[in-house]
Every structure is written in C-alpha cells, then in structure tokens.
Amino acid sequence: MNSEIFYLPLNPLDPSQKSEAIKSIKKACSLPGQTSEKDYLLALPRDAHWLLALWELTSELQKKISSSRFTLRLRFAEDDKLAAEVPFEISKQHAYLRAPVPGRSYYLELGDLRSNVITLPHGSPADGSEKAPSPHSSLRLLSLA
C-alpha cells in the first residue's frame, strides 16, 4: 500500500493573498469573548485521490504539542488502520493530502483529536461486471473529431 502523502503546489490564488478577507470571515465566525473555544479538524473530499484537511486548534492543544510541527495521521475508517502519517506546520491550518486508495473511507487524527469520516470517489468504473453496450456511432465520430 502506498502511504505517501503529497502537498499540492500553491497556485497564484493561494489564500495567503486574501488574508484580509480570510481574517474578516474568521472574525465573523467567532463569537465575542470566545477565542477558539473548540479544536477543529475537518476533512473534505476533493476527488478520488485527494482530500483537504482544515484545522483550528485551541491554545491549550497547541501547548500540548511542544514542537511547531505536528503529525497528522490518515486512517482507514473501516478498520482504523494507518493509511499515512505526515508532519505538518500548525500555522498553515490546511493541507491537501493524497489518499493511498480511491473509493475508501478515511478520517484524520491529530493526537486525540479526530475528524469527520469522508468517503472518496472511486474515480473509475467497476471491474468485471456486465458487458457495456458499444458506443453509438455518432459518439465514436465525436471522439475521433
């Protein structure tokens, strides 16, 4: 099993260029007098191979993690087996992760903190099933054009 995790390269629209908008939205989402009242670790599916991890940690949890980097673990939801383990910077607050197997369910783990479970698409047709009909002639023509 391939347990590698890759970062996606940053593109020109990286949110670091949108810091003002991000700040104002974060402000809008915080209740007055409540600073990071909870730890958040959110997993979102992007496609058959990639998922996004988003996190926001309380200062308490951040203190627990002595280094400025922490280990994010990706686990198979079916059996809790480790799918990947990778160090990340706390301050980045997000990371795109490459999942080892499409079509499986996963969750993320950071210390005792656990994310929601997500299922990734298969990204390909099923094997060894009923014979599919041949493409219609005009579709063949379009694919050749």
Added chain:
Amino acid sequence: MVKGYLSIVLHAHLPFIRHPEHEFFLEEDWLFEATTETYIPLLLSFEKLVQEGIYPKIAISFSPTLAAMLEDSLLQKKYRRYVEQRLELCEKEMVRTRNHLLNHKTARLYRERFKQCLSVLDRCRGDILSAFKQLKDAGAIEILTCTATHGMLPLMAHPEALRAQISVSYQDYQYRFNSKPTGIWLGECAYDHRVGPYLKSAGFEYFFLDHHGITYSRPRPRYQTYAPVLTQAGVAAFGRDTETALQVWSATHGYPGDSNYREFYRDLGYDGEEAYIRPYLHPDGIRRNVGLKYHRVTGKVDLSQKAPYDPDAASATAERHAEDFLEKRVSQVEHLNGSLKIKPIVTAMYDAELFGHWWFEGPQFLEQTLRKIRSQRLAIKAITPSEYLHNSPELQPVKPEISSWGDKGYFEVWLNSSNHWIYLPLHKATGKMIESANRNQHQRLNTIERRGLNQAARELLLAQASDWAFMMTTGSHVSYAETRIQSHLENFNKLQVQISRKELQESFLTDLESKNNLFSHIDFKIFCSAPAL
C-alpha cells in the same frame, strides 16, 4: 413505434441576490437578464406548444432561491423598470438603425421581445412563476426543486446540514406549488452516499447525476445511463447523457458556436456612444451589457471583426439544428434499443440559462425539437422523469459514484486554494446552529426568539450556497462572493449571541427578515441533531 425516450431536464438557478438597500445593484441584473432572455422565452415556447396541442413534457428545476426572487414584489418592481427602460432604448434603436437593414431587423426583434416581457408581466401580475405553475398543473411540464440554497452537500460534514438543504427545499416547493415534489436537482449534481437516505426521508423519488455518477457505480450499471438506477436508499438516479451534452455544450462541436448565432460578447452597452447609452447604465456610469447585441458569432475572428446578426438566418439555423438533434436521437435510441433490448431513456441535462441567455436561439431550438418529435411521429418520445419511472420496469440497484457535474467530475471547482478557507467557518457556524437548535427545541420561546432562530437558519443556508465558492474559482465577482459569505455569517453570529444573551434586538431581526426574506415557513428545528440515516 416508440423505441426510446428523450427526457430534457433544465436546471434554472441563480443565487439569492436581493438588495433593497440599493435602488440599482449590479448583481440583481443577472435575474433580469435571465428572465428576459431565458425564463420568459421558455415560458412562451411551452405555452405556444400547448396551444398547438403539444405537451412539451420537459422537466425544469427552479431552485428555491431563484423561485423566491421571481416571486418577490420588490424584484418584480425593479424588473418592470428594467424592461421599461430597455423598451425605451429599443424605440431609440429603431430610429438609430433605420438605414441598416439587418440591424434594424434585430432592433425590431428586441423591441418585440421587451413588449412580450411586459405583456407577460401584466398577464401574470409580475409573477412569471405562476405561469409555469399553470403549465405544471395542466401536466404539460414537470417542475422540480433543488437543494435549498444550492449547497454543495459532499462538502458539508454535518448530516444535519444535508438534511436541512434537502428538507427545506421539499417544504419550500410544497408551499410554492401546492403539491409534493417528486424530483430534485442536487446543487452541482453533487452526491455522496449520505445523501440518498435524506432524499428518501424527505419524500423525493429521484435525482440526477453526471454520466460517471452512474457509469462508475458499483456494480457497473447494466444499461449505462440509458435507464435510471436505484440507490440503496430506494431513490432513483438518472444519469446525464454525454452525446446530448456534447452537442449543446461543447465549444468545438456544440450548436451554439454556429457562425449564424448571436454573439454574446458584443453588446450595445460597450459599442454605443457614451451619451446615448448612459441613461441605460447604472448611476455609476460603468459600461456593461444592456442586452442589445447586433453581431453574430461569425467565426474565429476578433470581436471587432464580427459580422452583423441576421435574425432570419439564425432562426433557420436553429430549425436545422433541431432537425439534426432529433435525427441523432432517433439513431441513438434505435442503436441502443437493438443492443440493450430496452427502450432507453436519453436524459439531456442542461443549465436553463444556456437557452436564451448564452445561446440566444436556444429556446427556439428547444421549441422546434419538441414540436418535431410530435409532428413527425418519430421513434422517440419526449417524457418527463416521473412519467418514465411510473411506467418503467424494475430498476437495477447500485451504489452510485460520489461525483458532481463540475470540471473533472468531482469537487475541485468548489474546493481549491481560491476558496477552501470558507469551509471551516461554514462548518463552525453549522455546529453552532445545531447546538442552538438542540438547546432551544423544547424551550418555551417567545415569538421574537423563535423568529431569531429561524432567521439564523436562513442566514446559514444562504452562506452555504455553492455559487460563492464557484465565483471565487472563476475569478468573477469575487469580492461580492466574499462579502456575501461574510455578511451572512456575521448576521448569523450576531443573532446567536443576542439569542443566547436574551438580548435580541427586534429592529435588527426585522431588518434581516425583510432583506433575506426567503423560506418564509422555515423552522430552525430542522437543524436539530438526529441519528445519521
């Protein structure tokens, strides 16, 4: 003898954009343009067919946000002003173009169009949705709904958020159309396995997926997209046909790219002399489309080299394309009928706004297609999804592929580095809404507190619209999209704080209710925790 079916499904949607605080607002024009170029022309085409004794048998989804805007008296008033101003411009255009045969013909066409719009508004008392409802009640068309604010369900971690998007749309449809919806268009056709049980539980019978949403199912579906499948939850899923999609959508093969059709990107708003066009722009004076376009696609030439538009040549082309479309459909169903040994259904799914707004002649193409199916007694029959399901044999049970109809087939359009930062704030707000709903569901709330919680639910739903993330990805109206998410989450949080402190300001609440006034029957308890289905 009928060998197969054609089911045309149009998805009509715009995000909820309503700004009573401004006399003119740029993004409100999207509704006015789509109403003029798409919704009213489609309505008139369907009505014309019915008058000829032909039931279009087309399915059209009106998203709850669009439906709310079409029914809103303030936007109806603003739209009437828009039409009257355009009509005034058209009268001037009749004079300005009098020495140019083709442009004069085009100006006359626009004048007739805007007169028709006014006539429809008068007939419907401003509410064009009521005219679509009459067609639905007569059995001529099928009206579907869509997730409440076009939320991107697979990017919502809380099952309560999925349930709210689905259930609110169901209730909204019931109140609007006085009947139960059978079908739903999932925002962006975005699906994961959690969705089916909530569709079933709400009362929906079917929904739609992109091609690979069906063909990548487990097990592989026996009939590809040419028969709906049954999800594990017991809800049917229709799959998008790629041939019909390519013929209309493809930049290279698609009909709308024909050289005779109207060119979208040349507009009098930019071409006209400043003093002449100024009264028809917004008070800021910034040049923008006014909807009067006098050029045709012509070919791959610079915009400045586009040739004059000829409405008659465009009309003849639309008729030829309708003929071609049907020839290909007949050939397609005959082939499939022979190889699959079933009467296949070809599900042709499109954004409604493609027809008329982007492809000006699109409504005419559709009208001709539906007319020819009947008049030429072809081997293919137009059918609505409900009709097909009521007469269809047993469906194959499968587990559909998690998918969307966006670029690359999954969720990257709505989840990339331009927009991924919106999801944690949305997730946190959803969590707060659930907590608050749970805490208050059995409380003896006074009217204002209940209204406050209901408005908080509205604000959250509005923040969840997939449109904002889409606009960030495309780089179009990005600051507006950011502002919308920010303002809805700010409103949400202020309400939550005021409610928790028992300090709800009625003037603030009333102002929000008056501005973001959709889902009049919403009940905040739709966000209460419930065991996952």
